[in-house]
Amino acid sequence: MPDYLKHFQLPSPFTFYRGGRLFGARLQYETWGTLNPQADNAILILTGLSPDSHVCRHHRDDEPGWWEYMVGPGKAIDSNHFYVICASSLGSCKGSTGPASINPANNRAYRFDFPDLCLQDIAHSNLLLCQHLGVERLHALIGPSMGGMTGIALLQQQPNITRHWLQIAAGLASPPFSTAIRSLQREAIINDNNFNRGFYSREDWPVDGMKFARKIGMLSYRSAEEWNERFPRSLKKVPEHPFGIEFPVESYLEHHANRFIHQFDPICYLYLSRAMDWFDGYQYKARRIFDNPLSDVELESALIMGTQTDLLFPTQLQQDVSDCLNQAGVKTDLFITDSIQGHDAFLVDEVCFSQAVKHYLLSTV
């Protein structure tokens, strides 16, 4: 295990938003830079569904991280100035406790005995991690994709958790179109015979279900516009069998699906995917449903970023977040990029996103 991976024992029991409990659960996390004596230079990054705590390298020889271009010394999120924290999500299979972890009560994997997981639980565990690290108030909270909704959950739990808030490619809740895509992904996994109600093994892995789920997801990560540029009409293969792979876009989907098979644990994927669909930041404090769901936040500023071609979190969602924050008196900028890379733009369109994030963070210090 690389020496940069750290672990934080959650309180035992850790109680879930929907009522379940875990004993002996932990978060795996990483940090970059140094917390200053005033403890006011911390930035917490909340991840999307599949990334882990490894945002970027610590040393030259490390594996690159999932946001390598964005975080590090001298980069947009500058670890020379900031103390950057990122944890693998509770419920994932990336070092933090999840449904594939061993239940200490019976020495078997939790599987469906894992408590119902909500983004509120991921938010709460991150809050406890910050407190453990001596950070009572963050300089900035940054959440792309699922992390953007987890950030809303955290702001609703602890309205003064951060001075600045950067949400990217997210919203207050998922629209039904995105829920439909994730629902089909979950169905593909569950209906694989090898899934076996959660009792799959490394040898009898739900390979087909995981591949198919990934392919369905791929429909939503980029954009039709990007695919028009990426796939020339003329390059067709002669398929090996009738209705085999023939079109360039089919090879692309197959390639990415094959890479994904063992990258994520199937049951952890189900839990995190459902948590995204359960989340509804609009319904904060149910008796005040017509009120502004972000009225309580104590932010000095916010930047809400979206992308014109994002199918999963269309720009109306970012407009909503921005409107709520402005109504709550928070100085908020809305920046909709015209990247053609769709939902994934924040991972791919390095120039656009690093400039915007750098500019925003410089404005906060």
Add this chain to the structure above:
Amino acid sequence: MPDYLKHFQLPSPFTFYRGGRLFGARLQYETWGTLNPQADNAILILTGLSPDSHVCRHHRDDEPGWWEYMVGPGKAIDSNHFYVICASSLGSCKGSTGPASINPANNRAYRFDFPDLCLQDIAHSNLLLCQHLGVERLHALIGPSMGGMTGIALLQQQPNITRHWLQIAAGLASPPFSTAIRSLQREAIINDNNFNRGFYSREDWPVDGMKFARKIGMLSYRSAEEWNERFPRSLKKVPEHPFGIEFPVESYLEHHANRFIHQFDPICYLYLSRAMDWFDGYQYKARRIFDNPLSDVELESALIMGTQTDLLFPTQLQQDVSDCLNQAGVKTDLFITDSIQGHDAFLVDEVCFSQAVKHYLLSTV
């Protein structure tokens, strides 16, 4: 069998675009109205992937058709004035010969012995039907969705086949995003154990594959905007088992998927779906690839309609068709509706589409 269903025996053998041959093949078709003595009032409608020849009722007691609001006496496509023709596609399971039909050579269903099917074959069989009915030149050719591309194929085969051309929700070829969706639909069907390499039976039907294919298709027929209006966030069910149906959009998909199971033959679906992805109207006459693929058409006018929210055939495709026709000297109007019903708008947004089609056809007489 209703008495309005008619059959046309194709020449035997009927030779396919990619070289296969069928003996004793037929088209099922219907007609409305009367062909005038000059034989210049005929309108041919080319269908989308799943509709059949039954565009609308002939008598009050008939089952309603798939474009009931559009066609009939006094309607936008007025059968008091026009002689309207529509055939079920060659390759479908709707009365015309397809992969599920019995091969007279061995009295077994063709299955994968059916020749490779292209939209050019559907176009050619419709051309022969028109000639059989005494129509050398149509007043208008109308093609929505797949029918819009079949129409391109027909115009490229027989440039003077029609005086007027109305294409709806289509283009010169499918973009890779649409191919990806259809590819996943085909994969869902083929990977169903019951599909059994095409040797399924009514008792062992690939139910799961057909359902899943339909659900994937549903992602692309309407639009995220329409679903935002259709599905309130608050109406959730308690699922019967973990990860069972819970979200309103899941019930909707399940309902439509269940209705679809026996509506279409699985192997016919595969053939028609692949024919859409194979079609490339841009590459007409391969040695002239940089020329205008519609330069030969002998049209008096055209109307190209699309919808802002169509995910399957985005509006850039209709712009392309319109540009090609205008460059070819055809008086062409491009009309992009702002319907929120996406690709299906032409089936659902009755006021918008019937007005536009009525107005266009009135301008042609």
